[in-house]
Amino acid sequence: MKIRIKLIATVSELEKKYNSPCRFWLGTHLVIGVADADSMEAVLRSSENMDKSQHHTFFSDFIGGVFLAEGRHVRKHYFTFLIQLLWKFLSFFRIAEITMERSSKVWLHPNIVFNNTLLGNRKNELAASILNFVKSVIKTRRDIKTNEKQGISEAEVKSPYKKFVRPYLDSMLDYAEEEKLTEDRLALEVNDLMVAGSDTSAVASSHALVMLGMDEELQDRVYAELREIFGDSDRPATLEDLAMMTQLEMVVKETVRITCPPHMARTVERDIILPAKDRIIPTGATVYMLLYNLHRNPKYWSHPHEFHPDHFLPEYEATRPKFSYLPFSYGLRICPGYKYGVYSIKTVLSTVLRKFKVKSNLDKNNLNFRLSIMLELADGYPVSLEPRVPSE
Numbered sequence: 001m002k003i004r005i006k007l008i009a010t011v012s013e014l015e016k017k018y019n020s021p022c023r024f025w026l027g028t029h030l031v032i033g034v035a036d037a038d039s040m041e042a043v044l045r046s047s048e049n050m051d052k053s054q055h056h057t058f059f060s061d062f063i064g065g066v067f068l069a070e071g072r073h074v075r076k077h078y079f080t081f082l083i084q085l086l087w088k089f090l091s092f093f094r095i096a097e098i099t100m101e102r103s104s105k106v107w108l109h110p111n112i113v114f115n116n117t118l119l120g121n122r123k124n125e126l127a128a129s130i131l132n133f134v135k136s137v138i139k140t141r142r143d144i145k146t147n148e149k150q151g152i153s154e155a156e157v158k159s160p161y162k163k164f165v166r167p168y169l170d171s172m173l174d175y176a177e178e179e180k181l182t183e184d185r186l187a188l189e190v191n192d193l194m195v196a197g198s199d200t201s202a203v204a205s206s207h208a209l210v211m212l213g214m215d216e217e218l219q220d221r222v223y224a225e226l227r228e229i230f231g232d233s234d235r236p237a238t239l240e241d242l243a244m245m246t247q248l249e250m251v252v253k254e255t256v257r258i259t260c261p262p263h264m265a266r267t268v269e270r271d272i273i274l275p276a277k278d279r280i281i282p283t284g285a286t287v288y289m290l291l292y293n294l295h296r297n298p299k300y301w302s303h304p305h306e307f308h309p310d311h312f313l314p315e316y317e318a319t320r321p322k323f324s325y326l327p328f329s330y331g332l333r334i335c336p337g338y339k340y341g342v343y344s345i346k347t348v349l350s351t352v353l354r355k356f357k358v359k360s361n362l363d364k365n366n367l368n369f370r371l372s373i374m375l376e377l378a379d380g381y382p383v384s385l386e387p388r389v390p391s392e
């Protein structure tokens, strides 16, 4: 398994050499790298250190809602996420790539320098085109909503059910009205969820399909379970069905162990005392949580670099520390879409696998990764689908 992201590859090697927690400098800025379960627990349980690190502001002309909100404002944002409908897949791979490059080059940190480079111009062009697209979607939805309002009865408007089946965008439009958000601000907030909710689940579903396509025996196990649940019926999956898919659940858990965002960073607002060796992460530093190494530490994983869903057999799960597996983060800034994400990935996978046998000719011992939000396969997701015979 190779990783084509220089920053993560470098930090990952440094952490392996010096062991978590370890200290390094980005220009004049102190960064503490952590990649062990105990330190992760100390950082993520702390309710005072919830602000994203200063490097997140490099995204601020592109995303700007909950992602960048200060820790104390996060809960208010979650209110608007109760029901979400994500309607459009959008890859923002190139912007993420440019921003990673910028983070690792301190001379590109000041906006005045960055905006005058070719890289800065390219990123600004891409961000503007995506935000214009988001604004056009908002406008279309607002027009539909205005027309609908004129057409429905007062009883319907007041119906308690309507509140819970409303599309995410409608909640955001109301939120924008209440909070008097400008059009630009609203577009940034909406873009947050487009980015966080679509790229993530799409990468995980595609990765799982490719891995199943390279492992016939594993795919047979998953398919046998689906046959047990659905028999010959082609009815859509319900939440109860999804809960019964334990083999598929292990595949999804293993998929996000490998593909989840490889790192997270926070600004330390109050000293964090780490249990290991009584070390302190001082106020003002950045704490850099290297999920990439945490999820590949042989202390916690029997097959760290392989796709091995048996990592999640109950007997192995019970022996691992809770904070050795954090694909959705933890605490007050946990991924608000994690349940929706897992449900949607299971729904997509089970629907495809019930109808088709999946094959992929990638080489599982020679996979290359690149970064968008998640770790993506650099060579794409080539699969072929062979229709299943109904009583197979």
Ligand code: HEM
Pocket: 066, 067, 068, 074, 084, 192, 193, 196, 197, 198, 200, 201, 204, 256, 259, 260, 261, 263, 264, 265, 326, 327, 328, 329, 332, 333, 334, 335, 336, 337, 338, 340, 341, 342
């Ligand atoms: C495989 C699926 C997913 C994975 C592995 C994942 C993982 C994560 C992780 C690790 C974070 C924390 C990032 C950080 O603190 O720097 C996060 C944050 C977030 N996720 Fe997800 N996510 C997934 C799906 C989703 C979905 C489907 C949605 C929305 C419907 C979503 C919305 C968000 C948002 C808005 C945040 C920012 C929360 C904050 O900053 O407080 N995610 N996600």
